Amino acid sequence: MRNFIRALRFAWPFRFRLAASICFAILAAALWSLNFTAIYPILKIFGTNQNLQSWVDTSIDQCQLGIDARVKEIAVLRDGLKTFEELKDENPKKETLKRRQQAQITRVETELKTAQDEIYRYHVAKKFIDSYCPVDRFQTLLAVLLIVIVGVALRGCFEFWQESLVGDVVNRCLFRIRNLFFRRCVHLDVSNFGEVGTHELMPRFISDVDTMGGGMKTIYGKVIAEPLKALACISVAAWINWQLTLLCLVLVPFALYVLTRFGRTMKRATKKMLEGMSSMYKILQEVFQGIRIVKAFAREPRERRRFHKATRDHLYKAQWVITLDAMTSPIIELMTVVAVAGVFLMGAYIVLEKPTRIFGIAISDQGLEPETLLQLYALLAAAADPVRRLSNVYTRIQSGFAAAERIFSYLDREPKIQANAEAPVLERHQTDIEFRNVCFSYSPGQVLLEGIDLHIKHGEIVAFVGKNGCGKTSLLNLLPRFFDPDHGTIFIDGVDIRQVNLRSLRKQIAIVTQDMFLFDDTIFNNIAYAHPRATKEQVEAAARKAQAHEFIMSDLPNGYDTLVGNEGKKLSGGQRQRICLARAFLAEPTILILDEFTSQNDPEAEVDLHRTMHELRHNRTILLITHRPHTLEVADRIVVLEEGRVAATGTHAELMRTCPAYQRLHDVQQKRLVA
Ligand SMILES: Nc1ncnc2c1ncn2[C@@H]1O[C@H](COP(=O)(O)OP(=O)(O)O)[C@@H](O)[C@H]1O
Ligand SMILES: [Mg+2]
Incomplete structure (x- = not known):
């Protein structure tokens, strides 16, 4: 509810349009009641032999x-x-x-x-x-009909303007909300994305925003326009005979009660349906992304069953929403008919028996004319139509509530890692890195890194080794503050990285991640990602350094303009890795983090890359994660991680002498190479 109101407030900049739409709604309502009031003169003309x-x-x-x-x-x-x-x-x-x-x-x-x-x-x-x-009586009739037709036409125009204005305003609101939502999501912590995954987020941008928009359209459109129509008719009816009109309105609280009950059920149902949609998205995303694995293991039937189950689940939930939505109209209609029939009986009694009071209420001093009574019915029936149209309003709005809750629960998330926009900028010169007593865990109680103390001097090449899952990637992810340590501090040049401007910190660091992510764009744009204004020469130089230039020019059909396909799937793993490397080089970082960056490359490319490392090291610090013995030789120092702690640091030779953990790792690697 509160969240939905927040969504409605997004319309504030468009308030004048909304005001105009309300004016049109009032005009339409007036014409609506006028059209039905025309019944009286027509009946009069037929009922009496007079003009x-x-x-x-x-x-x-x-x-x-x-x-x-x-x-x-x-x-x-x-x-x-x-x-x-x-x-x-x-x-x-x-x-x-x-x-x-x-x-x-x-x-x-x-x-x-x-x-x-x-x-x-x-x-x-x-x-x-x-x-x-x-x-002439016939001419009078003609005139009345003409007025009715013109009235209907005018009303149509007003309704059209009203509805299109409301639609326009709501679409603009949704536009703003989507963009704000995206902005907030991009600023969320990396850990948020690990928890919920994109399949949770994507439907929020699409179906949830649409459902919320439906609720907003209902509020700004129907909720304003239809009651106005009913009100106009009821006012005229009350002017003719307020006692009978009042009797008709007795059912209103009852109708409200029924609608409220329906609305609550509807809100729950919609929430479930939207959740079902999320699980559908999840399967879609997983299967399409991992289509090679699915096919390679011939698991299509399993995925088909999984998707079938999810869609069936969604189908049931959607059916329930439809059932609720469809049920409200007939129920409301029935109630209105009962109300009108009750009043009709009463009126007929008054016309036929000419009493002056019913239930102690004075009805009319001289009974009612049949024409007046029919006119009254016409107006009440005309009031019933907007009420019928209002019947699914409540359920729509409740759906909007449910969607708004899902959207705003995200909008309200604050990133734990603050951007520190006001904080001092991290200067680009020296980059001594110090980890001081750093502890880190992904989930409370499950300590991954413990008491890490490390000092890395500017210009050093440091390699991190350790078993899979011992936390190498996690440790280096602390540097660009994808996560913050639970305890301890990381200093760059003696400055706590939590105290500096986050953008300036990240601008100093370039990462080649393990997953080698590329955008579905050209090679050129992928390399220039960190530096959108880079010239062709700069991009080519970076590609040369990363040993990518050659294969780009010789193997790819359009050179630097080749599209790499979704997530770079059109390239080989080694090619992708080198493009990622070029991207990192072009960013000219002072700290370069390379996570298993040679894992996919052939020995020849690897040797060339080592030469590049030596060229690059002059004005930057390079941190590597690798298992390759050759790559380890490039490093000035090797840090061995074991069970979340630094087991030893030193050169290859030193570690071979002193560190059993390192010896084990090295032996395994050697055996693999020989085999
Ligand atoms: N985003 C995450 N959320 C929770 N646990 C994670 C996350 N990333 C990694 N882990 C866990 O942390 C451990 C260390 O992972 P990682 O640092 O990637 O290891 P390494 O790079 O040394 O192979 C693994 O056991 C993994 O299960
Ligand atoms: Mg790793």
């Missing part, structure tokens, strides 16, 4: 008669009052009689007043009818 002019004259005459009679009655009553006043004071009945007489006088006086009002209205009507209305 409008003579009808007004007779009505005025009748009214005048009534007035005269009442004036006389009042005179007689006053005389009676006088006689009562002349009675002796001792007479016990005097006061009672006087009071009764006075009450009668007041009643007749009110009647006189109503009759006078009525005759005034007839006089006004007469003036209008005499000067504008045709004398």
Whole structure:
């Protein structure tokens, strides 16, 4: 609810459009009731053998008669009052009689007043009818119908403008919300993406935002327009006979109760349906991404079953939403029909039996004309139509609530790792890195890294080795602050990295990640990702350094303009790795982190890369994660990680002498190479 209101507030910049749409809605409502009021003159024309002019004259005459009679009655009553006043004071009945007489006088006086009002209205009507209305009855009918048609056409225009304005405003709101949402998501911590995955996020951008938009359209459109129509009809009906109209409205609270119950069920159902959608997205994404694995292991049937199950689940949930949505209309319709039928019976009774009171309420002083009653019904029926259209409004809005909750729960997430936009910028010169007593865990209680103390001097090449899953990648992920350590501090040049501007920190670091991610774009743009304004020469130089230039020019059809396909799937693993390397080189970082960067390359390329490392080391610090003995030779120092701690540091030769863990790793690698 609160979140949905927040979504509605996004319309504030477009308030003038909304105001215009409300004006159009009011005009449309007025015309709506006017169209149905036209029934009265039509019935009159058919019901009596008079034209409008003579009808007004007779009505005025009748009214005048009534007035005269009442004036006389009042005179007689006053005389009676006088006689009562002349009675002796001792007479016990005097006061009672006087009071009764006075009450009668007041009643007749009110009647006189109503009759006078009525005759005034007839006089006004007469003036209008005499000067504008045709004398011929058929022509009058024609004129009325013409007015109705013009009214409907105008109403159509107003409704069109109203609806398109609302649609326009809501779409603009959704545009803003989507962009804000994206912005927030991109700024979230890396850990958030690990937890929920993209399949959770994608439907939020698409179906949730749409569902929320549906709710907003309903609020700004139907919720304003339809009640106005009903209100216009009911006001006219009340003007004709408020007592009967009131009777009809008795059902309103009952209808509201039913709608509320439905709405709550609907909200729950929609939430479940949207969740079902998420699990569908999850399977889609996984299967399409891992299509090679699926095919290689011939697991299509399993995936088909999995998807079938998810879609069936979604189908049931969606069916339930549809059922609820479809059920509300007939129920509301039934209720309105019951209400109208009740009032119809009552009205028929009044017309036929001419009572003046029902349930103690004065209905009408002289009974009702059948025409008036039919007019009343027409108006009430006309009021029922917008009410019927409102029937699924509540459920729509509840769906909007559910979607808004899902969206805003994300918008409200604050990244734990703050950007420190105001903090001092990390200067680009020396990059001594120090890990001081760093502890880190992904989930509380499961310590991955413990008491890491390391000092890496500027210009050093340091290699990290250790078993799979011992936390090498995690340790180096702490440097660009993808995660923050639980305890301990990381210093660059003696400055705590949590105290500096995050962008300036990340700008100093370039990473070649294990997964070698590429965008579905050209080779050129992928390399220039960190440096969108890089020249062709710069990109080529970086590619040369990464041993990528040759294969780009010789193997790829369009050289640097070749598209790499989704996630670079059109390239080989080694090629992808070298493009990633070129991208990192072009960024000119002071700290270069290379995670298993030679794992996919042939020995020849590897040797060339080692030469590059030596060239690059002059003004930067290079951190490597590798298992390759050859690559290890490039390093000045090797850090052995074991069970979340630094087991030893030193050169290859030193470690071979002193560190059993390193010896084991080395032996295994050697055996593999020999084998
Ligand atoms: N985003 C993550 N969330 C939770 N656990 C993770 C995450 N990334 C890695 N891990 C866990 O942390 C451990 C160390 O992973 P990693 O640092 O990638 O190891 P290495 O690079 O040394 O092979 C692994 O056991 C892995 O299960
Ligand atoms: Mg790793």
